[in-house]
Amino acid sequence: MGKQYEIPLGAQHISLLEPLHFKFTTENEKIISTDANVYYVHRGIEEACCTKFKFRQVSFVVGRVCGLCSISHSTAYSQVAEKLVNIEAPLRAKYLRMLVIELDRIHSHLLCLSHVAENAGFEALFMKTMQYREFSMEMLEAVCGNRIQYDFSIVGGVARDLKAEVAGMILQRLKTFLPQLDELVDIFQNNWTLSLKNKGAGAITREAAMRLNVVGPFARAAGLAIDVRNETEDLLPWKEVGFEMVTDTTGDVYARNMVRLRELYISIRIIRNIIASLPESALVTETKAFPDGEAVVRLEAPRGELFYYAKGNKTQMLERLKIKAPTFSNVAAMVEAFTGNEYGSAPAIIASYDPCLSCTSR
Amino acid sequence: MKLAVYRKKSPWILHYNAGGCNGCDIEILACLGPKYDIERFGMINSGNPKQSDILLVTGPVTKRSRERLVEVYAQMPEPKVVVSCGACACTGGVFRGMYNCEGGIDQYIPVDVYVCGCGSRPEQIIDGVIKALDILERKTLELEVSVRLKKVPVEENGQVNRREVAAKIIHTQHTYE
Ligand code: SF4
Numbered sequence: 258m259g260k261q262y263e264i265p266l267g268a269q270h271i272s273l274l275e276p277l278h279f280k281f282t283t284e285n286e287k288i289i290s291t292d293a294n295v296y297y298v299h300r301g302i303e304e305a306c307c308t309k310f311k312f313r314q315v316s317f318v319v320g321r322v323c324g325l326c327s328i329s330h331s332t333a334y335s336q337v338a339e340k341l342v343n344i345e346a347p348l349r350a351k352y353l354r355m356l357v358i359e360l361d362r363i364h365s366h367l368l369c370l371s372h373v374a375e376n377a378g379f380e381a382l383f384m385k386t387m388q389y390r391e392f393s394m395e396m397l398e399a400v401c402g403n404r405i406q407y408d409f410s411i412v413g414g415v416a417r418d419l420k421a422e423v424a425g426m427i428l429q430r431l432k433t434f435l436p437q438l439d440e441l442v443d444i445f446q447n448n449w450t451l452s453l454k455n456k457g458a459g460a461i462t463r464e465a466a467m468r469l470n471v472v473g474p475f476a477r478a479a480g481l482a483i484d485v486r487n488e489t490e491d492l493l494p495w496k497e498v499g500f501e502m503v504t505d506t507t508g509d510v511y512a513r514n515m516v517r518l519r520e521l522y523i524s525i526r527i528i529r530n531i532i533a534s535l536p537e538s539a540l541v542t543e544t545k546a547f548p549d550g551e552a553v554v555r556l557e558a559p560r561g562e563l564f565y566y567a568k569g570n571k572t573q574m575l576e577r578l579k580i581k582a583p584t585f586s587n588v589a590a591m592v593e594a595f596t597g598n599e600y601g602s603a604p605a606i607i608a609s610y611d612p613c614l615s616c617t618s619r
Numbered sequence: 620m621k622l623a624v625y626r627k628k629s630p631w632i633l634h635y636n637a638g639g640c641n642g643c644d645i646e647i648l649a650c651l652g653p654k655y656d657i658e659r660f661g662m663i664n665s666g667n668p669k670q671s672d673i674l675l676v677t678g679p680v681t682k683r684s685r686e687r688l689v690e691v692y693a694q695m696p697e698p699k700v701v702v703s704c705g706a707c708a709c710t711g712g713v714f715r716g717m718y719n720c721e722g723g724i725d726q727y728i729p730v731d732v733y734v735c736g737c738g739s740r741p742e743q744i745i746d747g748v749i750k751a752l753d754i755l756e757r758k759t760l761e762l763e764v765s766v767r768l769k770k771v772p773v774e775e776n777g778q779v780n781r782r783e784v785a786a787k788i789i790h791t792q793h794t795y796e
Contacts, residue, residue, distance in 0.1 A: 297684050
């Protein structure tokens with residue numbers, strides 16, 4: 258047995274967007290065990306949602322849980338609150354929610370891919386991916402009015418309508434984005450240097466993924482067909498708009514990249530279908546009821562399954578709100594997948610998990 | 620020395636997330652990308668506090684990240700400028716008053732430029748950083764003002780050399796640690 262070293266990574270590190278701390282025990286550059294510490298950004302949002310904010314305001318607060326998937330959070334909360342006050346959002350609102358979720362997925366996946374490229378040391382690809390990502394930010398701004406925090410989904414429906422010009426603009430920009438996406442797929446698939454860093458790194462088997470309860474692209478890359486969009490039909494009609502499952506088999510960084518890239522094609526198809534078949538109806542269902550009873554909602558955020566539980570007691574304030582974010586489910590597998598890899602590829606592996614810690618610790 | 624010129628032309632940025640929602644962080648990342656491209660001002664994102672001139676902080680200060688925030692700030696060499704990015708870094712934003720949060724980073728470290736917005740747009744961030752550059756220049760000038768001694772030093776009994784005295788102080792500090 259060689260000499261073992263402990264190498265800390267984080268909380269402030271150039272390859273991390275957020276404070277996250279890993280402690281690697283290494284032996285001859287190989288990682289043999291890992292400790293993760295993810296609760297740097299706990300803010301106490303759940304408690305504040307039950308004591309400081311009225312239930313209609315909470316959908317704006319939970320958007321601030323995470324900037325990358327804020328629409329998933331506010332949509333999931335709106336749905337759970339709609340269940341508590343016994344209303345259903347109009348069909349047009351549902352379609353618009355799906356539209357924004359898919360646009361958000363494009364921007365989140367491309368950000369993750371660019372981050373993988375940067376942490377693997379491929380600066381040019383980082384720049385390229387960031388350049389192609391800007392279109393989705395511009396489209397989100399056109400649809401919702403802000404680049405990051407959309408405040409789009411409210412209890413009962415959505416806050417803004419989709420204008421015909423904006424819809425036309427989205428279709429046109431998607432047309433220019435498609436060849437760019439093909440180019441990215443080509444680079445991520447065939448670039449020899451990048452594959453040295455990506456293939457076989459951070460791999461996790463299908464059995465381990467199943468045992469450790471992995472969700473999202475992380476699980477789909479390992480061959481587990483888990484996607485909430487495939488399972489629930491009642492809240493958002495995903496299958497109507499052309500959802501399709503994407504899986505891979507190897508479960509390494511390369512497979513995760515490929516799953517994300519192929520999901521983008523599905524997202525593009527969904528966006529096109531939504532714009533082509535947007536139903537006419539009101540945007541918001543009004544009600545004066547107060548939340549009562551308990552409800553749960555599951556939604557597929559860009560990183561995996563997002564789970565909301567809420568309990569009301571016929572007052573303006575909720576009694577309890579519980580958020581379980583996708584990264585929380587993945588932490589155990591994240592720690593396991595490091596084992597046996599070189600320390601040098603750790604930043605790229607972290608980026609390929611696409612961890613979102615402000616979701617995890619709320 | 621042309622240090623001042625270099626510093627103005629190429630300030631390095633250190634980014635720290637003190638518990639925000641990531642929204643402002645990805646806008647900082649977008650600033651590094653080709654569309655907004657803050658590298659044209661010579662700025663690069665360095666991960667090392669000891670090499671940075673501008674500290675970009677996002678997020679309300681959570682109880683666990685405040686020590687690290689202050690430590691990162693203390694490790695940066697003078698002159699340094701702090702830019703707080705986003706509503707929650709400036710005042711606490713929506714997180715103000717939550718049990719694990721403080722109201723903004725200026726309770727812990729001095730802030731020079733406040734960039735508002737939730738999330739703050741890349742244009743605003745660039746604007747804030749450019750403002751910070753002027754402050755950096757001013758601070759540099761203040762630091763580098765030389766102080767002239769009022770009286771002529773006493774020449775008898777040998778000279779007192781300032782550099783030797785400083786070296787001696789550093790030496791004794793190290794041995795006592
Ligand atoms: S200001 Fe808003 S977008 Fe920026 S980190 Fe804070 S909550 Fe997130």
